[in-house]
Amino acid sequence: SAKGRTAGVSPPSLKPGARPNYVSQRLPGEGGRARSMAGREAGGGGVAARAAQKLFSLSGLFAVYKPKGPTSAAVLNLLKEKLLAEAGVQTNGNKRKSQVLKIGHGGTLDSAATGVLVVGIGKGTKLLKTILAGSKKYTAIGLLGKATDTLDATGKVTEEKPYDQVTKRDLENVLQKFTGDIMQVPPLYSALKKDGERLSTLVKRGEAVEAKPARPVRVYSLSLQQFQPPLFTLDVECGGGFYVRSLVSDIGKELSTCASMQELTRTKHGPFTLEEHALHEDKWTIDEIARSLEHCMSLLPGEPSHKKFKTEHPEETAVSCEDK
Template sequence: MAAREAGGVVLGKSADKLFSLSGLFAVYKPKGPTSAGVLNLLKERLLAEAGVQTDGTRRNQVLKIGHGGTLDSAAAGVLVVGIGKGTKMLSTMLTGSKKYTAIGLLGKATDTLDATGKVTEEKPYDQITKGDLENVLRKFTGDIMQVPPLYSALKKDGERLSTLMKRGEAVEAKPARPVKVYSLSLQQFQPPLFTLELSTCALMQELTRTKQGPFTLEEHALYEDKWTIDEIARSLEHCTSLLSGEPAHKKLKTEHPGETAVSCEDK
């Protein structure tokens, strides 16, 4: 393969291999950074390994890369990434199955419904039993109507509702929408920590996406030490066979109803 040029500089084999990558793969997004921030770091790592030096604007033009569904900065787990022509496939990830592990905290409620928000209510939780929780979970399985939280990725006039809420602007709740929850189970019950919610107030302490489409956290997500051209090439080759058998159904998405597939330039 012939050497390529970027910014007038002739590049070598590593750059050739990088720019030939195409398809979908998964990375692990840690708690803290945004999904866009993780993609920007990934892109910087790959371009640096390939010997391509660009400023921020030029970097977004040189290497085409995007993700298939936002994970909130407070959440962790599987983030599906498209590279090259694979960016055109990212919309399929929005209708694929998703799976999460959530840890809840009984006795407190916040304005954001998670641990990052301001505490708005506190109630006793000693009366709540494991059986109480399991009875409630049955009401949230199958076909249900879900009202998207105000702190979400849904947009009004081009801005996320969560951004508007943090600025103190008035935001109207979106209408309930149908979702299908295929399974919901209580993994642990050690008050005040649990997995979901009940007749006390509660908040979501932690959220980890363990599956998106056919990509699982355990088998497919590349951690930061594996963000290399060769590792991604191997992952792309392996993941191609996964995509053919993924059913087009949707799991309940607890962190960002209405999420969209975006390029890494999107914030």
């Protein structure tokens, strides 16, 4: 867990506040109709039908491991495809059939980032707004002396400055300025939107985009784990809407040089940790997820009864929120 100086603040209890990033993945109509259609797609009986019945009864939150490379949305789509295939639901590109399963994720990770990605399934998608209010922990590796347009290793180098003057003590002292309630300017290359389009999309098209104004964010703890110039490793625990890329860049500027993030791993999101709860792809099965749901849901405060989660199926409206 992240250890370091704090500014007298503690992570909040998981309360609704933010809106999740998910897409509705179920058919119109009542839950029973969706499950019965899934059963017919699975052949109407036998092992596949039982697997389908179990899949569509799952509801709650669990965590998966997001590897480096794919987007958070791509990871979610792969997970959905694997579960539907195991349940014998053949979509064959039919969008309507693929919408039988309702699934979503909370808290977008950059493509180059790895770590905990929280997933909601069934009625659990409603709890994504709760999980987004929880704190997140990251381990980040920064590089002194080079700045990029994306603030990380995926971008083009825009500036180079000497960094030999920076000492470990200098870096540790600077971290105190970025702990507690601070103001942060989000990066231009981000999922934040302007007129309905992501800023990163507009920038890549060559359109002039102004940076979003600084906004309040919270850092619960921030510590230096390793310093091997030009590289430094940070552990950070923060609230929603926080950009670790911006933190690394701002640290470089505060040290009278520049810096960019090289690697980022989310080690915890809410109560879910990378070591204990994040399922790797080889465990993306109906049975493994069912077991994970039992464990993960017990970690949430004020957990609704499991029976309630399995029997209530109100109609959902797709909502969208960028949180990172």
